Amino acid sequence: MPDKSIRLVMPIVVISGVAVAATGAELLYGQPVTPPAAAVPARSAAPSRPAADSLGLVRVDYRLTRLPQHASNQLAVWIEDADGRYVRTLFATSYTANGGYVRRPMSLPRWRESAGWESATEAEIQSASRPAQDGGDHSLYWDGTDRNGHPVPEGTYVYRVEGNLLWENRVLFTGSITLGEAADSSSARVEYLPEAARAEGTMIADVRASFSPGEPLDPALVTTFTRGS
Template sequence: MPDRTSRVIVPIVVITGVAATATGTYLHQLPDPPAAVAAGEAGERPAPATTALLPETAESLGLVRVSYRLHRIPTHASNQIAVWIEDADGAYVRTLFATSFTANGGYDRRPESLPRWRQTAGWADASTEEIESASRPAQDDGEHTLYWDGTDRDGVPVRPGRYTYRVEGNVLWERRVLHTGTIELGTVASTSRAEVEYLPEETREEPVLVEDVRASFTPGEPLDPGTVTTFTRGS
């Protein structure tokens, strides 16, 4: 596999709260959204449904923020995280974040690293462009926010509807957490909170890696991809 651990990329997903030691600068930070009204193990991936192609001139519906609190665990075989979007039918839409060790092929050496995300995304067959757009440095403790502009893995705007956001984390070796929530995209602002699943249940006894996972959608809010430049490094 070619070396994919260091690249200059221009993604359309913006990440705040990245480790201060990362060799890159995030140039675009968006303000917190206005108050919004709360909205109401994987097999083969289904074909996309709500992400069906729109006309090329169609604009994205708005901006989704996925936020969470991270607690780094001082041990090996831990701290691997992936955040991604699925449509209402469970079809993969886009990866917002994946720690660069796993995203760039570390799962060959550590197969238990983020298996739900890798299977859902078909990551072994991901293009170089998609890997570059998702791969990020490991994050430090604290609050983190990812921004999704409402486009799929090919940059095509998705249709209005309910979407699922997931945060998978390797707590220790094969012990993982999976946070899952849904968010409505349309003409009305919405917010939600994710629920956590421990895989296996004994993971509940391990230190907390990710908590307070939530999302918000602001209709009509744009994100300019040309304002962001970053680097990736090993994690």
């Protein structure tokens, strides 16, 4: 296995306080949500241009609270199909995505197993790996393509959000969303691993998703972070 313990995240260009990706290669992105009255989005995560024949746009929303402790605040958001087969990673904190799991094996194990992340390509790592997010409301967008950039077929897909609360203590949100001709929305259910992990704090909350058929990604919203690790 190639050594992924030290990797460089792609360069960024900061324009008016927003870090814009220096390449258009990424295919997924995330962007924090501002309150309804605000018109300008806050900074957030990565990727991409929509495939012309993709089914539409899925938006995954969640609220993040950064925990004031070590060995925590690792986060991954990814998509699986209805049979549990991995489709794509929307976001993964750079420490784990770039090989931190070698030193901290308990970091985001469900995501790493689903994605087979130890064998991920450099392009996939760069498209998903992002520095830790600030606390607040965030949105990630999926353009309906798989890890190779190919549009997925109509059907029901599973979105998952995994977070490390403290060492091996984790939280996992799971929800489903149907891609087709009609709009769809759902809320995710929460599971603490182990159940006693609830006592370590609330890192992630209000996880939900919506699907807009035929809606493309807006390249103007392709941004990445300016801080963190």
